[in-house]
Amino acid sequence: MARDKSASPTNNDYTAKDIQVLGGREAVRRRPGMYIGSTDQHGLHHLVYEIVYNCIDEAMAGCCDRVLINLLEDGAVRVEDNGRGIPVEIHPTTGISALETVMTTLHAGAKFGGKTYQVSGGLHGVGASVVNALSSWLRIYIRRDGKVYQQEYQRGIPQGEITEVGPASDTGTTITFHADENIFDKVGYDFKHLSERLREMAYLNKGLEICLRDEGRDAELTFYFEGGITGFVRHLNRNRPVRHHQPIYISKTADSTIVEAALQYNDGFAESTFSFANCVNTVDGGSHLTGFRSALTRALNDYAHKNKFLKDDEPNLVGDDVREGLTAIISVKLAEPQFEGQTKAKLGNIEVKSLVEGVVGEGLSLYLEEHPDDARKIIEKCITSAKAREAARKARDLIIKKSSLETGTLPGKLADCSEKEPAFCELYLVEGPSAGGSAKEGRNRRFQAILPLRGKILNVEKAPSDKMLSHEEIRAIITALGAGIGEEFDLSKLRYHRVILMTDADVDGAHIRTLLLTFFFRHMVELINNGHLFIAQPPLYRIKTHKHQQWVYSEPEREEALAKLKEAKKVEVQRYKGLGEMSAEQLWETTMNPATRTLLTVSIDDTAKADHIFSTLMGNEVPPRKAFIQAHARSVKNLDI
Secondary structure (H helix, E strand, O other): OOOOHHHOHHHHHOOHHHOOOOOHHHHHHHOOHHHHOOOOHHHHHHHHHHHHHHHHHHHHOOOOOEEEEEEOOOOOEEEEEOOOOOOOOEOOOOOOEHHHHHHHOOOOOOOOOOOOOOOOOOOOOOHHHHHHHOEEEEEEEEEEOOEEEEEEEEOOEEOOOOEEEEEOOOOEEEEEEEEOOOOOOOOOOOHHHHHHHHHHHHHHOOOOEEEEEEOOOOEEEEEOOOOOHHHHHHHHOOOOOEOOOOOEEEEEEEOOEEEEEEEEEEOOOOOEEEEEEOOEEOOOOEHHHHHHHHHHHHHHHHHHHHOOOOOOOOOOOOHHHHHOOEEEEEEEEOOOOOEOOOOOOOEOOHHHHHHHHHHHHHHHHHHHHHOHHHHHHHHHHHHHHHHHHHHHHHHHHHHHHHHOOOOOOOOOOOEOOOOOOHHHOEEEEEEOHHHHHHHHHHOOOOOEEEEEEOOOOOOHHHOOHHHHHOOHHHHHHHHHHOOOOHHHOOHHHOOOOEEEEEOOOOHHHHHHHHHHHHHHHHHOHHHHHOOOEEEEOOOOEEEEOOOOEEEEOOHHHHHHHHHHOOOOOOOEEEEOOOHHHOOHHHHHHHHHOOOOOOEEEOOOOOHHHHHHHHHHHHOOOHHHHHHHHHHHHHHOOOOOO
């Protein structure tokens, strides 16, 4: 069919004048998500971290030992360090001060030449300038050469030249900024969330003091860890029975790269390994993590064979065996980190793999030789894991085989959808057969599949892999999703791009939901990281009058609705504790209809914190679980009694 060119006159008007060239500040303000990820609270916190990273760079250069972050009552944030202070003299290329160059120009800074900073977390050089562009106002004080200099900005634009405002007895930089309310959804900082990340930074830089204050709440926390990442491992394992008392610590500088590793085994079954490059949390790993894992497997196999824990004809331990119950931190500090993407989620330097492998392999082998009792406890745990893995191998192979679409062998109780394109498909994991029946009746069969679950699934935090894979409900979930589990999980084979947990609004429902979240976090974390896991929000109440019916999803909403209906003659309030109490039509209308439902996306903001919470709540140790519940009891919103 020929296209009528006259029907789209605007297409012919596309000329060179339509090409927009945005300067650094305009580009940041127009597309903030490209630089800080989002404009929600996550992006807001990112502003704080970008400024703090500059302070950390000074600390890694040996020029700073104290950082103070102050959340002010007016919503502004002040970050102060005792580093060298940003230079204020005229920059030879830009013709303006070095300070203004750093604060207004993307990819400007002292981090590229390798002389001022041997290592740096702020590779891209956009931190300070991005924060400046996204702030309604920013004020900076520089203490340098015995003087205090000051400059102010509004939305990234300088409001005058640098001025000298007094003498200085020390050196450093103080930046106060107020995030622009025209850009961010809401300007409000989470003290607890910030403190977790700052604690992490303090662990990674032993001897650095980081203080966080909140003037509005009159709260203050100071972090200082002389033990560095060894203390970090102890912190992560604080609620777990450990196999050896002291964490293993390895540190060496090789080819100008500082390699640090700390590891300790516990009696659990989950791996808790976190990797960092120049203090940046590389949540997707990279070459340093690959090198660490290779060295760990090789060193433990060498020791096991050499000391007759494994016979010559017995197979080697594999990665899964040596990482079960492992808590580890791997940290590298290097001059030219190659991060993948602005979010720096993965380290790409190929040469780092062999460096880390060599340092960790040598250090771990030496430790095992010098500490035979610890070595025996570690090797025995690894061999036990290997036996459990072998016991689970047939079950695992069967599940992976059944997960293939070619076999067509899906769980018998799965009510599948007719749509075959995963991007359009949803799988509801539904508590109980009665609710499963209502969901099957009420669903849209074209794109919604239903998998009813019988009772509570296994707590995988306490179970070895062979026991987990023999559990019928877990097998059904794995088979239905079709993507495998653990290291064999393949996101491209996922049969449904929305996996929705739908449980009752009572204690049992909350417990089942927690068990499911534990399973997905420990064995299908990519499902969460890629935004495929959701929680359905069924209503708590139905409020009905003669002429009016309303579904209510929270206690405050119920009180508000009843207040509006106080003039009504008869108000009927029905509490829904179970999904099975609703008809198929009601379940569709309130919880499953994409046009009217509410879904919560499951995401992981702080992996180390999530790891700690799951191990505390779902692990074997009772005292820490009791302490956690007591500490958080007041924050419970819906309590079913």
